[in-house]
Amino acid sequence: MVFRKYYALIVVVVIFGALLFSFNIQRYFAPLSSFEDPLQQDNDYFSIGKYPFGYNGACMVTVDDVSFWTLTEELQSLREITRLHGVHATYFVIPAHGGAAYPISNNMEVVELLLKCMGEGDEVALHGYTHSPTTELKGKSRADQEEIIRKGLAELTNIFGPVYGFRPPAFWKNTATYSVLEELEFLYCASACVFNVNPYHPFDTFSPFFGEEINLIEIPCFPTDYLANITSENSSEQLFKLKTRFDGCYEKGAPFVFFSHLETLLYIDKSSGRYEGLSALDNFLSYTHSLNMWMPTMLEYAKWQIFLEDIKISYNISSNKINISMMSDDVIDGITIYMNLPDDINDVTISFNNVVCYKCDTCSKNEIIIL
Numbered sequence: 001m002v003f004r005k006y007y008a009l010i011v012v013v014v015i016f017g018a019l020l021f022s023f024n025i026q027r028y029f030a031p032l033s034s035f036e037d038p039l040q041q042d043n044d045y046f047s048i049g050k051y052p053f054g055y056n057g058a059c060m061v062t063v064d065d066v067s068f069w070t071l072t073e074e075l076q077s078l079r080e081i082t083r084l085h086g087v088h089a090t091y092f093v094i095p096a097h098g099g100a101a102y103p104i105s106n107n108m109e110v111v112e113l114l115l116k117c118m119g120e121g122d123e124v125a126l127h128g129y130t131h132s133p134t135t136e137l138k139g140k141s142r143a144d145q146e147e148i149i150r151k152g153l154a155e156l157t158n159i160f161g162p163v164y165g166f167r168p169p170a171f172w173k174n175t176a177t178y179s180v181l182e183e184l185e186f187l188y189c190a191s192a193c194v195f196n197v198n199p200y201h202p203f204d205t206f207s208p209f210f211g212e213e214i215n216l217i218e219i220p221c222f223p224t225d226y227l228a229n230i231t232s233e234n235s236s237e238q239l240f241k242l243k244t245r246f247d248g249c250y251e252k253g254a255p256f257v258f259f260s261h262l263e264t265l266l267y268i269d270k271s272s273g274r275y276e277g278l279s280a281l282d283n284f285l286s287y288t289h290s291l292n293m294w295m296p297t298m299l300e301y302a303k304w305q306i307f308l309e310d311i312k313i314s315y316n317i318s319s320n321k322i323n324i325s326m327m328s329d330d331v332i333d334g335i336t337i338y339m340n341l342p343d344d345i346n347d348v349t350i351s352f353n354n355v356v357c358y359k360c361d362t363c364s365k366n367e368i369i370i371l
Contacts, residue, residue, distance in 0.1 A: 052334025
C-alpha cells in the first residue's frame, strides 16, 4: 500500500513536470537565485552602490515590435518623450515582421531614425525574426531556434552593428533558447517573470533544481503590457497600476523594466483624440525622474551588472587610514562608494587597478564618493 502511494506520487510529479515543460510555464517564473542581490557589496566600513553616479534606482524603458511596418512619425513621437526625460530606450526590433518579404531594411526611413536614436544613446535589440506566429520559438528544436535567431541577428547586425540583447517573441523561451543565445554571444535576455526580482543568471535546464548557471543575464519584466487597452477613461487606473508595480521594484532595490509595444503607445483614443499611451508614459517618466532614477538601455544595465559582479574589492586598515583596492578587466565610470567610517578613521585612499584614483585625509564618516 505504501509502495503504491510512493508510486502515485512519482507519477504525479513526472506528469506535473512534463506539463510545466510542455507549456513552458518556467518563462514566467524565476529561479530562487533571482531573489538574491548579486550586487550586494557591503562591509563594516563602506558599501558599493548598485547603480552608478549615486542614482537611487534603475528603470529601463523597452518598446517592442518596431519593424518594417513602423511609421516614422510614430517612432518620432515616442522619441520626443524619451528625449524629454533623458531616457535611453531599448527598441526590440522584428527584422522581418510577418515574413521574409518584409525586411526592416526596406523601410529606410525607420532605419535612419533608429540609427539616429542609437547615436543619441538608445539601443536596438532583437525580437525574433518574423514574430509569426506570435510564439515564434514555441515547439522548435534547438537547431530550428538557432536558425531563426541567427537570421534575425544577421539582419540587424548588417544594419545597426553588434546586437547584444534578445527578447523572445511572446516571451516564449526554453533551455535551448538560452543555449543558442549564449553561443551567439548575447549578453542578456529580456524575458518575463511574475515576481519583482533582481536580474539573474539562468540555468541550462529546469532551474533551480538541476543544471549549471550560464553567463547570460536574464533581465525580466512583468509579463503584461503596462499600457495595453489604455483609454481616456481608464488612464488614471492604468497609470496607478504601473506606478504600483514600479514602486514594488524600487522599494525592494530591484531595477524596473517598463514593457510596452509601439502600437500600444501610439494608440489614438477616439474620445480624447490623444495618444493616451504616450501621455501615460510621459506622466510615469516624470514620476521616476523625481526619484533620481538611472534610465539606461538594457545593454548599459547589463554591462554595469557584469562589471559589478566581476570587480574584486579589498581593503586594509592602518591607524586612521583605510586603503580600498579595486581590480577589474573593465573600466566603467560612476562607481559609487558609500562610506560608513568609525570616528577614528578619516584618511581614505582608493585605487583602481593599482592606480590611486581618490585620496582624502579629512573624509567624513558618511562620505559618498563617485569615481
